Amino acid sequence: MKKLIPYIPKVVSYFFILLFCYAAISKALDFENFQVQIGQSPLLSAYADYVSYAVIIIELLIVCILVFPNTQLIGLYSSTALMSAFTVYIFLILNYSDFVPCSCGGILEKMGWTEHLIFNIACVGFGIWAIYQLEKRNSKPMVKTLIILSVSNILSCLLIIFLFFSSEYIIKKDNNFTRRFLIHPVIEDKVLDLKVNSYYFAGIDNNTIYLGSLTAPLFLSEVNQDLSRINKRKINLSNKDHAFRNLQVQTLKNWIFVYDGTVPVIYRGDLKTLNAKMISHNDAYFTQFLAIDSSSFALRTQTTDDQKYSLALLNLDYPFPLTLKRDILQKQIDGVFDSDGYFVKDNNTGKLIYAYSYRNQLMVMNETMRLENRLKTIDTVSQAQIKVTALSDGRRKMSAPPLKINKGLATNRNIVFVHSTSMAKNESAKSWNDVSVVDMYFSDRQEYAGSFYIKNRKGEKLSKMIATDQFLFVIIGSELIRYRFTKPIKNLYRSGEAENLNKE
Structure with a gap:
């Protein structure tokens, strides 16, 4: 030795x-x-x-x-x-x-x-x-x-x-557009073929996913959360004498709401019978709609004086039901295209989330639409990259392809899921065209929580998503897919619950 x-x-x-x-x-x-x-x-x-x-x-x-x-x-x-x-x-x-x-x-x-x-x-x-x-x-x-x-x-x-x-x-806290991918945070475990690609999420409860259809707007489809059964039912409106152009449905608890913002009407009905009566007429035109309760709604509308997008609260119990929230959406270029975005509500906390399509910001509000947080996403585009041309008839249109950074939104409890369209610095360009990326943020503080990929299916990318405590449901093309959350995301939910308890 x-x-x-x-x-x-x-x-x-x-x-x-x-x-x-x-x-x-x-x-x-x-x-x-x-x-x-x-x-x-x-x-x-x-x-x-x-x-x-x-x-x-x-x-x-x-x-x-x-x-x-x-x-x-x-x-x-x-x-x-x-x-x-x-x-x-x-x-x-x-x-x-x-x-x-x-x-x-x-x-x-x-x-x-x-x-x-x-x-x-x-x-x-x-x-x-x-x-x-x-x-x-x-x-x-x-x-x-x-x-x-x-x-x-x-x-x-x-x-x-x-x-x-x-x-x-x-x-x-101070991200320079670098993504952190969690290890297997979601696992695909169920797929349902919807046959057509016109479905969107109308709502969800403990047992059932509710789907609306753009091509058959007066039909509501009910799908078990295990994706084992789909049932399609017809909605009955009390008055159809309107020139509907974009009729959609939304569910909340035991109610169903039918609306078309191009026509200033809102119908409400019982989810069991699907008989809906008009509860609002000529109160507001709107481009996005969220039911807060049976008579209170969050809207995105356009102001009559300058035609800019504005969020608004419509409460049918008040003598003057519409209250504009002008200070939430902030104009950068034209106040319309630059303020475009996605509006969602978390049924667990009641929080309302609005994410811009063309800039790296999302807003968190309570059910009275009081602004609680302006949060930045990790994308570095803080100024909307769009060009707008005014036409002779007063209309405006995009004069060049815009740089879109957010394509969809979902929220559950303390987590906001953002479908991003921007590739970060640390991602592989080879695989980018084969996936959609979902970034996660805490809704109660400025903190990025991580990201994960959703693989394309049959050449189609993620189009819509909705989250629960256990699952992420997504629509890709004509398929409804259930992804099960694993420990990394469940821990994010638990961390939010612990912080909320400490605040209380």
């Missing part, structure tokens, strides 16, 4: 040369994928561009230093410090990360994170042993060796800790 000890520094050096050389080359050969994996790391997402290059360069530099006998000692110190940094990184992943990502591949691709941790600790131990033997052979003071080892390893570990905390802040 004593005869082998003098060869330890050389053997350990050769081991690190092989390890770092293979790791650097494998990362370089599949660099785009490596960048995406670093970008999905819960510790280094914000620095993916820099870290992906830095890791490869540092590994190759250490290989070069280790090759030459005169710099072998420096190479061993550097190797040990780098492996200490990797060890701290894995420790933080396992103990302080919001989720545990997939392995970054390479020579240790088949190992789990715990095995990675053990392997790295062993490498640090071998590095220290090799340094000790080499310094001992050179009759260097052990105190000096310990100081250099301690300082180099502590500094490398502190760098990783700094990157962790600063990346967390950047990603969650």
Whole structure:
């Protein structure tokens, strides 16, 4: 054994040369994928561009230093410090990360994170042993060796800790358009073929999904949440003497509402019988409609004086039922196209959410439409990228294709699900055309919660979605698909519940 000890520094050096050389080359050969994996790391997402290059360069530099006998000692110190940094990184992943990502591949691709941790600790131990033997052979003071080892390893570990905390802040609070993809947050488990692609979500309760149809507007389809059965029923209106152009339905608790904002009428009926009577006539024209209760509604309308979009509250119990909320939607260009967006209501909390289509902002309101939060999405487009031309007859139209960043919206409890159309910095361009991305935000604070993909089906992308505590239901083409939420998203719901209890 004593005869082998003098060869330890050389053997350990050769081991690190092989390890770092293979790791650097494998990362370089599949660099785009490596960048995406670093970008999905819960510790280094914000620095993916820099870290992906830095890791490869540092590994190759250490290989070069280790090759030459005169710099072998420096190479061993550097190797040990780098492996200490990797060890701290894995420790933080396992103990302080919001989720545990997939392995970054390479020579240790088949190992789990715990095995990675053990392997790295062993490498640090071998590095220290090799340094000790080499310094001992050179009759260097052990105190000096310990100081250099301690300082180099502590500094490398502190760098990783700094990157962790600063990346967390950047990603969650001050995002520079870097997505963090949760690991398997949704799992597809049920599919129902609807035969046609004209359906939209009219509502949902504990057992049933309600679907409206653009091509058959006076029919309501009821689907069990297990997607085992669909039942189509006809809605009976008390008065049909109106030139409807966009008749739609919406359900809330035991009521059904039928409306067409191009005609200022609203019908209300019992969900059991589907007999609906007119409850509002000439109170307001509107472009979007949300039922708050049986006689109160959130609308998006256009003001008569300047024709800008405005949110409004329609309460039929008041003598003057319509109240405009002019300060919520903010004009940037024309007050119409630039303020276009999606309006949804969470039936659990009563919160109303409006997300702009062409800029990175969403608004959170209570049921009286009092503005509670203006929150930013991680997309960096804060100014609507649209061009509008006024026609001679007073109408306006888009004069160039707009840059649309949000395409859909859903909310449940403390989480807002945004269907984004923008590719972030850390995503693969190869797979972008095959998926739709859903970003998640907390509705009670400025914090990005993570993202996940919904794969295209039969060449069609996600068009509509609605969320419950257990499931995300989406419509893609002519199919209704149920995705089951897994622990990463259920934990987000629980964190919101805990915070709400603390506030109370």
